[in-house]
Amino acid sequence: MAELTLDRLRKSFGSQEVIKGLDLTIADGEFVVFVGPSGCGKSTTLRMIAGLEDVTSGAVRLAGQDVTRTRPAGRGIAMVFQSYALFPHLSVADNIGFGLSLQRLPRAEIAARVRAVAETLQLGPLLERFPRELSGGQRQRVAIGRSIIRDPRVFLFDEPLSNLDAALRVQMRLEIARLHRRLRATMIYVTHDQVEAMTLADRIVVFNEGRIEQVGSPMALYERPANRFVAGFIGAPAMNFLAPGCALLAGLAVPAGAREAGIRPEHLALVAPGDGAGGSVELIERLGPETFAHLRLPDLPDTVTLRLPGDSGVEPGTAVALRALPDRVQWFDAAGRALAATRG
Amino acid sequence: MNRQNRIWRTALLAAPLAVFGLFVVWPLMSSFYYSFTNWNGFNPNYDFVGFANFGKIVTDRLFLNATINTAIWMVAAIVLPTALGLGLALLLDRKLPGARFFKSVFYLPICLSAVIVGQIWIWIYQPDWGLLNTVLRHVTGAEHNWAWLARPNTALWSVIVAWSWQQTGLSMVIYLAGLTGIPGDLLEVCEIEGASPWQRLRRVVLPLLTPSTVVVVALSVINSLKGFDILYIMTGGGPFNSSDTLAMHMYNESFAKFRMGYGSAISVVLFLIAMVVIGLYFRQLRKVDRIYG
Numbered sequence: 001m002a003e004l005t006l007d008r009l010r011k012s013f014g015s016q017e018v019i020k021g022l023d024l025t026i027a028d029g030e031f032v033v034f035v036g037p038s039g040c041g042k043s044t045t046l047r048m049i050a051g052l053e054d055v056t057s058g059a060v061r062l063a064g065q066d067v068t069r070t071r072p073a074g075r076g077i078a079m080v081f082q083s084y085a086l087f088p089h090l091s092v093a094d095n096i097g098f099g100l101s102l103q104r105l106p107r108a109e110i111a112a113r114v115r116a117v118a119e120t121l122q123l124g125p126l127l128e129r130f131p132r133e134l135s136g137g138q139r140q141r142v143a144i145g146r147s148i149i150r151d152p153r154v155f156l157f158d159e160p161l162s163n164l165d166a167a168l169r170v171q172m173r174l175e176i177a178r179l180h181r182r183l184r185a186t187m188i189y190v191t192h193d194q195v196e197a198m199t200l201a202d203r204i205v206v207f208n209e210g211r212i213e214q215v216g217s218p219m220a221l222y223e224r225p226a227n228r229f230v231a232g233f234i235g236a237p238a239m240n241f242l243a244p245g246c247a248l249l250a251g252l253a254v255p256a257g258a259r260e261a262g263i264r265p266e267h268l269a270l271v272a273p274g275d276g277a278g279g280s281v282e283l284i285e286r287l288g289p290e291t292f293a294h295l296r297l298p299d300l301p302d303t304v305t306l307r308l309p310g311d312s313g314v315e316p317g318t319a320v321a322l323r324a325l326p327d328r329v330q331w332f333d334a335a336g337r338a339l340a341a342t343r344g
Numbered sequence: 345m346n347r348q349n350r351i352w353r354t355a356l357l358a359a360p361l362a363v364f365g366l367f368v369v370w371p372l373m374s375s376f377y378y379s380f381t382n383w384n385g386f387n388p389n390y391d392f393v394g395f396a397n398f399g400k401i402v403t404d405r406l407f408l409n410a411t412i413n414t415a416i417w418m419v420a421a422i423v424l425p426t427a428l429g430l431g432l433a434l435l436l437d438r439k440l441p442g443a444r445f446f447k448s449v450f451y452l453p454i455c456l457s458a459v460i461v462g463q464i465w466i467w468i469y470q471p472d473w474g475l476l477n478t479v480l481r482h483v484t485g486a487e488h489n490w491a492w493l494a495r496p497n498t499a500l501w502s503v504i505v506a507w508s509w510q511q512t513g514l515s516m517v518i519y520l521a522g523l524t525g526i527p528g529d530l531l532e533v534c535e536i537e538g539a540s541p542w543q544r545l546r547r548v549v550l551p552l553l554t555p556s557t558v559v560v561v562a563l564s565v566i567n568s569l570k571g572f573d574i575l576y577i578m579t580g581g582g583p584f585n586s587s588d589t590l591a592m593h594m595y596n597e598s599f600a601k602f603r604m605g606y607g608s609a610i611s612v613v614l615f616l617i618a619m620v621v622i623g624l625y626f627r628q629l630r631k632v633d634r635i636y637g
Contacts, residue, residue, distance in 0.1 A: 052532050073538030085529035089551040089635050099537035102547075130635050150537075 002063035002076075002153040002186060003028045004049065009058035011044055011210075018044055020210040021058070026203075029184045033197040035233070036207030042190045045207070046156050049188065050079050062153060075154075078147035082159040084139045086131040086146075093118070093127040096145040117145045120182075121175075137168040144179065157189040161196065173199060194236050198222070206230050228336035231262045237292055237305045239264050239330075246299050247277035248324055255339045258331040265292060265307040267328035270314075276323035279304070281316050295320065372615070379608035385598065390605070397609035407610065409585055410593035413500055417575075417589050418621075420501075421568035424508040426560050429515020430553070434545075436516070437523045447520065451513035458510070462577030465506035469493050493579055496586035503578050503587055507571060515560045522556030523549070555636050558629060565625065569618055590614045 004026040011019035019041045026032045034042035047053040049060055051072035059068045067075045086095050094101070097114040118124050121141045131139055140160060147155060157176070161169045177200055180187055191197055197204050198218040206213040206221065206229070213233075214226040225231035231239045239262045244254045248268075249261055270276075279297040289310045294303040306322060308314060331339040379397055383390040401407050432450055436443045453461060468475045469492035480488040492502040526549065534544045572591040575581065581588035581596060588596075590610060598607025 050532075050536060052535065072532075072535045077536065079532075079536050081529045081533075083527065083529050085527070085533045087530060087533075087548060087551075089554065098533075102537055102539050102543055132635070146533075146537075 004154055004186060004188070005059075005061040006045070006049070007059040007061065009045070009048060009060065010056045011041075011048060011053065012056045017056075018210050019048070019056075022212055024205065024212065024215065026186060026188065028186055031180050031187045031189065031200060031202045033201035033204050034188065034190045034207060035192065035194070035197045035204055036213075037233070038192070040207040041210040042205075042207045043158055046079075046158055046188060046190050049154070050077055050156055051075055052079075076152050077154045077156055078150060078152035079156040079158065080140070080143045080147050080160045082162050084131070084143045084163075086139055086142055088131055090130075091127065092123060092129050092131070092134070092142050095131065095142050096123075096149055098146060099150045113149055114145075117149045121145050135168075136164050137172055140164065140172055141175070144176075148179070148183065153186065155185055155187040157187065157191075159190055159192070161191070161193070169193075169196075176200060194234065198234075204234070206233060208233075224338070225262075225330065226338055228260065228262065228332045228338075231330060231332070231338070235264060237265050240268070240304045241302075242300065242304075246297070248297065248300070248304070248322065249329065250277070252324070252326050252329060255331050257333045258339055259334045260332045260336075262330040262332065263324045263328060265305040267325045268304065268306045268322050269325065270306070270308070271321050271323045273319070273321045276321040278319065278321050281314055281318045281320060284314065284316055286310065293320075295322065375608045375611045375615070377608075378605050379612045381605045381608075383604045384602045385604035386602070393605065397606045398613075400606060401609055401613060406585055406588065406593060407590075410588045410590045413587060414589045414591075414617075416500065417504065417571065418565070418568045420504045421507055421511070421571060422561060422564040424504065425511035425515045425564055426557070428508060428512040429517075429560065430519050432512065432516040433519035433523055434549075437520060447516070450516055453510040454513045456510065458571075458573040459577055461506060461510045462574045465502070465509070466493065466578055468506075469502055494583055496584050499579050499583060500587040503575055506578065507568075507574055510574075511564065511567060514563065518556050518560050518563075519553060522553045526552050554632055558632055562625065565621060569614075569621075590617075 006022045006024040009019060009022040022045060036042045044053060048055050051070060055068050059066055062075060093114050096117055097110045100110045100113060118127055123141055123145060126138060161172050164172060173196055189200060201218055203215055204218055204221050205215050208229050214221060214230045221230060221234045225234060242248055242261045244258055244261055277297055279295045281293050282296045282303055283294040285292040291308045291310055291312045293306045293308055293314055295306055296303055333339055380392055380394060381390045382393050436447055471477060471489045471491040477488045477490060492498045530548060534548055575587060575589060575592055579587040581592040594607050594610040597603045597610060
């Protein structure tokens with residue numbers, strides 16, 4: 001296990017700079033999730049850490065040792081790919097033991113270690129099968145088995161659950177969380193799935209256009225985003241962004257320099273007609289335990305999303321009035337930077 | 345399925361089946377029939393001789409010679425183009441300068457007919473002014489006028505070289521397509537797990553090329569069994585039957601010596617050999633199918 005440091009890391013493809021100077025320290029045993037929109041550089045950064053992508057400038061340090069020019073095999077890392085990357089011609093046992101067999105370890109030792117790993121991942125009865133005879137979840141467990149058998153210093157996960165269906169994704173997410181708790185290993189996990197990021201991470205790193213926008217615990221990012229980008233990216237449904245003069249913000253003290261306000265769907269409340277900004281329900285999304293109502297307000301160009309209890313009887317077309325919880329409104333300046341929190 | 349559809353399907357299926365029956369099934373059945381006769385190919389009067397032609401095969405020294413040559417021809421005609429095609433594909437798959445040009449150059453011979461390939465290589469092997477002896481003369485400084493196609497110990501192998509030259513391009517193209525199909529993730533796993541270039545080739549790339557190898561070997565087997573024309577052009581089975589294969593022997597017995605009955609018996613044996621080879625091939629194919637789908 002080891003601490004990982006990225007020091008002014010840059011990457012260019014030709015004249016196109018895709019990673020624009022990253023500084024990040026990941027503590028020993030920490031579970032860090034990289035999130036960001038497509039093309040923001042999170043996977044490229046992961047591949048530079050793995051050694052699969054050359055670094056244009058800057059350094060990657062593992063346990064204090066510069067590994068920027070070290071070949072992938074020499075870094076002591078393991079990687080789990082989105083595609084599982086299992087060898088179709090090898091059985092489950094041979095896939096898990098692939099790295100050990102390359103080191104020419106005795107067969108008996110490889111078999112024993114493969115069995116031990118397989119048992120922890122409930123793969124014991126599947127050892128003789130070929131990958132195409134497995135389900136998606138089983139394949140991903142084999143890929144994880146191959147990564148843990150070498151006892152690496154850092155685990156890298158590149159969108160490992162993207163190819164699974166929703167139910168399996170939840171199950172595998174829990175398994176990865178258990179794995180981290182059991183191994184206490186340094187893990188870096190790339191995803192575009194907010195739920196994975198929020199539930200798995202000790203800390204989330206939000207990427208945008210080759211830069212880190214913010215690093216912090218999931219709740220810190222959710223409650224105190226550093227800027228408009230993070231505020232809009234973290235949280236589903238996304239934060240509502242409002243112009244300071246709109247009826248929904250009437251009566252609130254606008255901090256100096258504020259150009260925009262943000263409020264999350266759960267921080268808006270329905271009130272009696274006349275006690276808040278009036279509007280009508282345009283669309284309803286019922287998710288079971290909660291309902292999201294998309295409201296049209298006369299002075300706002302976009303709809304406003306409001307979270308309601310699952311058994312809410314609100315229907316599309318209903319006229320409503322709503323109010324923002326004043327201490328939950330976040331303010332952003334002209335550059336999109338968050339202004340000092342207005343709540344205590 | 346309504347009646348009109350049924351009529352259409354039957355009609356459309358009947359046409360190719362009739363062609364197949366006329367040009368494949370009928371000659372095949374005829375061969376079986378004539379293999380039990382002493383027909384000379386012209387005379388309407390002939391006798392049934394039972395298994396006499398097959399009995400003669402057992403004692404025919406030329407048949408044994410042709411069988412050995414066929415075995416050499418088939419093994420070499422499968423192994424050489426496959427190995428050379430794989431080697432070239434692995435070389436050209438790297439982003440080398442001029443790779444695209446060389447791909448075209450190496451593929452070109454497959455576009456030529458066997459007659460042209462045979463003629464080109466007859467010139468190359470020509471004892472006095474052929475390219476091969478000329479090069480050997482310049483390289484070694486000694487006089488070289490070896491008659492490659494006229495010597496029993498080099499004739500068959502000289503044709504095999506010409507055949508491989510023509511067939512290698514096809515194997516190369518199939519392997520190049522196979523290499524393109526290997527997911528980059530799998531090669532990256534090799535890097536992360538610490539596979540040496542040799543381990544990567546032997547344990548990952550070659551096994552992942554199995555579907556390509558299946559196609560290459562299938563084509564090589566089919567082409568080598570049909571590989572009559574180039575032998576006919578270059579040596580005609582000679583000298584002294586040294587490049588005589590079963591197909592060539594069958595041709596000579598049937599159409600040069602006019603022993604159609606005996607020639608048919610040889611063709612039946614050749615058919616049975618082909619069935620065994622194809623049977624073995626399909627057994628392997630099932631194993632490949634289990635893994636690669």
